[in-house]
Amino acid sequence: MLRLLSFALFIATWWIGSLLIGDAKLPAPPVVLATMIAEAKSGALFFNLGATLARVALAFTLAMALGSAIGYLMGRVRLANRLGDPWLILLLNLPALVVIVLAYIWAGLTEVAAIAAIAINKLPTAVVTLREGARALDPALDEMATVFAFPRGRAFRHVVLPQLAPYVAAAARSGLSLVWKIVLVAELLGRPNGVGFEIGVAFQLFDIPLLLAYSLSFAAVVLIIETVLVQPFELRASRWRLRAA
Amino acid sequence: MLRLLSFALFIATWWIGSLLIGDAKLPAPPVVLATMIAEAKSGALFFNLGATLARVALAFTLAMALGSAIGYLMGRVRLANRLGDPWLILLLNLPALVVIVLAYIWAGLTEVAAIAAIAINKLPTAVVTLREGARALDPALDEMATVFAFPRGRAFRHVVLPQLAPYVAAAARSGLSLVWKIVLVAELLGRPNGVGFEIGVAFQLFDIPLLLAYSLSFAAVVLIIETVLVQPFELRASRWRLRAA
Amino acid sequence: ATAYSAETIRVASQKTGTLAWELAVIRSHGLDKKANLAIDIIELASPEAGKIALRAGNVDMMVSDWPWVSRERTLGAKLQFYPYSSSLGAVMVPTSSPIRSLADLKGRKLAVAGGAIDKSWLLLQASLKREGIDLKSQSTVVYGAPPLLAAKMLDGEMDATLNYWNFCAALEAKGFRRLAGVEDILPKLGAKGRIAMLGYVFDETWANANQDAVARFIAMTRGAKEILATSDAEWDAIAPLTGAADAATLRAYRDRYREGIPRRPIADEEADARVLYRVLAQIGGRELVGSAADLDSGTFYHAIPGD
Amino acid sequence: MQLDVEITGKQFESAAGERHDVLTGIKFSLRAGEVGVFVGPSGCGKSTMLKILAGLDHDYRGKVSRPAAGRLGMVFQEPRLLPWRSVEDNVRLAAPDIDRARLSELFSVLELTAHRSHYPGELSLGLARRVALARAFAVEPDFLILDEPLASLDDALAARLREEIATLVGGRSMITLLVTHNLDDAVRLGDRLFLLSARPARILADLPIPLPRGARGEAEIAAIKASIVRRTNGEPAERDAHR
Amino acid sequence: MQLDVEITGKQFESAAGERHDVLTGIKFSLRAGEVGVFVGPSGCGKSTMLKILAGLDHDYRGKVSRPAAGRLGMVFQEPRLLPWRSVEDNVRLAAPDIDRARLSELFSVLELTAHRSHYPGELSLGLARRVALARAFAVEPDFLILDEPLASLDDALAARLREEIATLVGGRSMITLLVTHNLDDAVRLGDRLFLLSARPARILADLPIPLPRGARGEAEIAAIKASIVRRTNGEPAERDAHR
Numbered sequence A, B: 001m002l003r004l005l006s007f008a009l010f011i012a013t014w015w016i017g018s019l020l021i022g023d024a025k026l027p028a029p030p031v032v033l034a035t036m037i038a039e040a041k042s043g044a045l046f047f048n049l050g051a052t053l054a055r056v057a058l059a060f061t062l063a064m065a066l067g068s069a070i071g072y073l074m075g076r077v078r079l080a081n082r083l084g085d086p087w088l089i090l091l092l093n094l095p096a097l098v099v100i101v102l103a104y105i106w107a108g109l110t111e112v113a114a115i116a117a118i119a120i121n122k123l124p125t126a127v128v129t130l131r132e133g134a135r136a137l138d139p140a141l142d143e144m145a146t147v148f149a150f151p152r153g154r155a156f157r158h159v160v161l162p163q164l165a166p167y168v169a170a171a172a173r174s175g176l177s178l179v180w181k182i183v184l185v186a187e188l189l190g191r192p193n194g195v196g197f198e199i200g201v202a203f204q205l206f207d208i209p210l211l212l213a214y215s216l217s218f219a220a221v222v223l224i225i226e227t228v229l230v231q232p233f234e235l236r237a238s239r240w241r242l243r244a245a
Numbered sequence C: 001a002t003a004y005s006a007e008t009i010r011v012a013s014q015k016t017g018t019l020a021w022e023l024a025v026i027r028s029h030g031l032d033k034k035a036n037l038a039i040d041i042i043e044l045a046s047p048e049a050g051k052i053a054l055r056a057g058n059v060d061m062m063v064s065d066w067p068w069v070s071r072e073r074t075l076g077a078k079l080q081f082y083p084y085s086s087s088l089g090a091v092m093v094p095t096s097s098p099i100r101s102l103a104d105l106k107g108r109k110l111a112v113a114g115g116a117i118d119k120s121w122l123l124l125q126a127s128l129k130r131e132g133i134d135l136k137s138q139s140t141v142v143y144g145a146p147p148l149l150a151a152k153m154l155d156g157e158m159d160a161t162l163n164y165w166n167f168c169a170a171l172e173a174k175g176f177r178r179l180a181g182v183e184d185i186l187p188k189l190g191a192k193g194r195i196a197m198l199g200y201v202f203d204e205t206w207a208n209a210n211q212d213a214v215a216r217f218i219a220m221t222r223g224a225k226e227i228l229a230t231s232d233a234e235w236d237a238i239a240p241l242t243g244a245a246d247a248a249t250l251r252a253y254r255d256r257y258r259e260g261i262p263r264r265p266i267a268d269e270e271a272d273a274r275v276l277y278r279v280l281a282q283i284g285g286r287e288l289v290g291s292a293a294d295l296d297s298g299t300f301y302h303a304i305p306g307d
Numbered sequence D, E: 001m002q003l004d005v006e007i008t009g010k011q012f013e014s015a016a017g018e019r020h021d022v023l024t025g026i027k028f029s030l031r032a033g034e035v036g037v038f039v040g041p042s043g044c045g046k047s048t049m050l051k052i053l054a055g056l057d058h059d060y061r062g063k064v065s066r067p068a069a070g071r072l073g074m075v076f077q078e079p080r081l082l083p084w085r086s087v088e089d090n091v092r093l094a095a096p097d098i099d100r101a102r103l104s105e106l107f108s109v110l111e112l113t114a115h116r117s118h119y120p121g122e123l124s125l126g127l128a129r130r131v132a133l134a135r136a137f138a139v140e141p142d143f144l145i146l147d148e149p150l151a152s153l154d155d156a157l158a159a160r161l162r163e164e165i166a167t168l169v170g171g172r173s174m175i176t177l178l179v180t181h182n183l184d185d186a187v188r189l190g191d192r193l194f195l196l197s198a199r200p201a202r203i204l205a206d207l208p209i210p211l212p213r214g215a216r217g218e219a220e221i222a223a224i225k226a227s228i229v230r231r232t233n234g235e236p237a238e239r240d241a242h243r
């Protein structure tokens, strides 16, 4: 309910803003919606959105899985951290553009290169977040698990994972947004389809309604996933936390 | 020591890689170093690095401060979260390109527009991370602070902040890297100097040594800041954590 | 259909670029079949993507400029160039602007597309320098992405813009005044005529191995250019590709495009390129042209029959 | 200065969503200088009550009027120290105005002198509880709440700390609430003894302890204890009433 | 099956970097079926010793040979439950093979039946400690370590749980270590009683309790207690030796 209200508020702000600033600088919601519908009707929206979502899903999963594992290791094993840290900082601070260009040059303008480049861009931020999470793990619970001879899997699932959950959530949310920002660059530079490609075209044509239509479509998809999937799950997973009085 | 070793390993890997792949696809370290030195001698490196660092510093500080505050609020006050959440997801999933273009359109091709656009891109990821941190705060310690009538400032500094520290660290590290990725786009699209501008030039010319020279200079700056400033501080701040047996 | 399979040429094309228009014409008129070529179009969204594609080996041919090709050659990558378009950028001002000549740009806010090493920008500076004006220091220069700067011009945030020809055409259709085209300043710098800055770029070894196919490709694109040069109806057909918002814009695109079809012998093009190369190097385009003082001699591709 | 309590109801909602009563009839008053001791079965609602009285929980039915301007000192059932601050800082943060001499005295009485600069993670549980005690004492409270303050301490130390609490209580005119499972502590420290029922807690008996604290000999204490044990054993049915 | 312990030294390094001794001379053996009780001043090193015996800490001087293939059950000094798992899940995770009937019985003895589905955050401290006890019992251990298992429980419940521990110990041939500050518990449950010095802890006395557990009447228990009190009071200088 409140979410809906807040969403309505957003649309209202936008609309008023566009009235004040002028349609040329900020197209009103109906204009963008019309563009969105036109693109949807032609099938281009779904085609491009689909292509991008597939890339996002792949790169995100890859980077989250690998990044979480590395981050966990670096947070727990001091040697791993010492060895990995300079690489991490380097990777963290390599511009997306450079990584993508190099990936395309080495592996060709292929889907694999694109996804790998995106994943490499996201990877270090997942590492950094999960590393903090692993460092903050409670040793008392570890000891408990050792005493009661929890097998590795059980200890991970029931002792470690719930402690990492907030870090995973943070890494996932900000990570998804990062992947999305970078997939656009990757598509701009070397893919023949996808939202990034269309946004590049829209930018060249300086077609702001088109630009917004594609941007907001993705945001809408994420909004729906959040509302329908992630947040109910999160609510369930954090039920044990006492509501503040 | 170990860090140095790891760093040496990185250079070695790179060098061998460049020998295998060929100089055209991956220039060897000395080539990049020579470019770096040439740029440094001409003063261009420091000038551009300085300009970018100033933007990064400003946008980063702005986004971290605001984002942390908002994230903290959303983590603690349920109403704030409900209201802010759709906006957050939207902001999170707006492509950097779109934000930057819109900022330039509305606020002109100015420094202010660039910094605001970068900050807006980074803001939501800080919010998301700090929100998780605020949610994970220990109510027992809050109660303690209430009972002993800690004034607001003292409670924040001694009770809340140390609990948020790992989240702040994660947000800062991955945030810096995000700001850095985005400042390049902003400079590419509408600033007359900075590393992003130079990378844009290098990219237009397809001059990979130049591309790498600028990218790595920034990474080197961050690496130095990390080694000299951040990590000793972090070590001090987490002294209370028991080293694992 | 021929008994043997047609040779394939992979071409990188920016979706909004003029090459895409020509390729559409080629397709719709079956010119590729007539030339016995299979044109594999790699659609990309940004101009730089073509360079990546060529370097990564995903395409055989892309469109870029000869200063870059020469620079690459001095750095060791043996690329070659064949003229494709002589459409050049222009300086645009609002209709009512008090700016009457290039010299009036002094002290104004000038939006330069493509950054500090843009060829048109360097040439403009060089020509004004001969009049004793150092535009870089005597006016407020704003660099930025071409579409963004065009939009800024429409806003009135800028006094003038030096932009790519297609954005200039769009501005023209919106009533902006063309202060001067870059081709207008070329004679002052020693060029004999309109020069084709843009051309097909490909690997030398590949071109030598596929001389016949390259020749057929060039002839085929000339055919397409001829159609676009003569048929107005054809423009209506490709209108959606151009992104032209209205008929006026489309007309401006058409006229500027037609002007930009290169018609000079390649030797003349090369001679002018030599001259301009020195100008570019002199004005501080070291970054652009690289360390060599002269145009690399192998830059232009000469194996097209009839040139 | 007086504490007037009338809690008619307190419910908790479990994560699964069911509500259950924790407190029903809690009604009593305490004057300054008095020590009220609460004894009741584990899980009956003692800590919940203390939290309400400390002003940490406002979600209950009834009315509590607390000493208005008084300083509050509290020992929670767990130590609740800040893990990232040293023992000394933990105390100083709660009581910034404490003077050096008093702090040293406190640490020495509680046998914490050697641990001043340690972090809580480096303490044994008993040590940590003592730090919590030091913190509560250091604020020089007008209203002191102690939730099992002497658990996890050895008998000798516990006895000495009991003396210390008695001294503190005697020296200042403050209101003290003490929850304990140790009848000995209860009888030696309390002025009024409240027996609580099993959950939902209500006051079963309100037993004043007649002699002043200083005047209680071992014999009197034994007698009072015996009478209490008699009372509590008289009501065995209560404890499992909530099942 | 036997436990042989000889810890000649254990040091901790504080965050500030200073090292201090926590254990010096700990040497004893226990056979299956025996209950060793440890009594010593707060902070002397009891929990540290238990951690070493549980195999959680390998950084000490000396030699410990633990029962090889035996299952270990432990009640830590704090409950150490998983806050994100229900009471029942906390027990089941440690003892996945437990059958329904035994689990229900355990919960009923510990008066936890009403709390099976609660999360640890919804429990009182006493309830949480009981869950920790349930968990340790549920694994049917061969080697049971109890660090103040009956603290924070009311006397009646504590007495009943003491019986339960005695039954468990009597029913299986296991080695039990018990740390307590309650002499009553010590004497009623122990077969051997070890008195520890103040930090650094060493064994001051190793007192066998001659009668079998079942045969100890109130009179014998009082006598044993008295003798122990005499012994501990005879060495008052020890306690502050570490200052």
Ligand SMILES: Nc1ncnc2c1ncn2[C@@H]1O[C@H](COP(=O)(O)OP(=O)(O)OP(=O)(O)O)[C@@H](O)[C@H]1O
Residues within 6 Å of the ligand: B242, D115, D121, D122, D123, D124, D125, D126, D127, D152, E012, E013, E014, E022, E041, E042, E043, E044, E045, E046, E047, E048, E049, E077, E199
């Ligand atoms: N991780 C640690 N780092 C430094 N010192 C420690 C650490 N753990 C315990 N100590 C110190 O070792 C000593 C013994 O601690 P331990 O927890 O074994 O005491 P204990 O006998 O169990 O006391 P209690 O009865 O209060 O539980 C204490 O003085 C404590 O400060």
Ligand SMILES: Nc1ncnc2c1ncn2[C@@H]1O[C@H](COP(=O)(O)OP(=O)(O)OP(=O)(O)O)[C@@H](O)[C@H]1O
Residues within 6 Å of the ligand: A242, D012, D013, D014, D022, D041, D042, D043, D044, D045, D046, D047, D048, D049, D077, D199, E121, E122, E123, E124, E125, E126, E127, E152
């Ligand atoms: N946040 C909560 N949510 C739900 N139930 C709760 C919550 N806190 C306490 N309870 C329940 O309220 C009852 C009373 O808890 P409380 O902590 O007051 O007991 P107590 O008398 O202090 O027990 P103990 O002697 O074990 O400390 C318990 O049954 C407990 O399960």
Ligand SMILES: [Mg+2]
Residues within 6 Å of the ligand: D046, D047, D048, D077, D147, E124, E125, E126
């Ligand atoms: Mg309690």
Ligand SMILES: [Mg+2]
Residues within 6 Å of the ligand: D124, D125, D126, E046, E047, E048, E077, E147
């Ligand atoms: Mg202990």
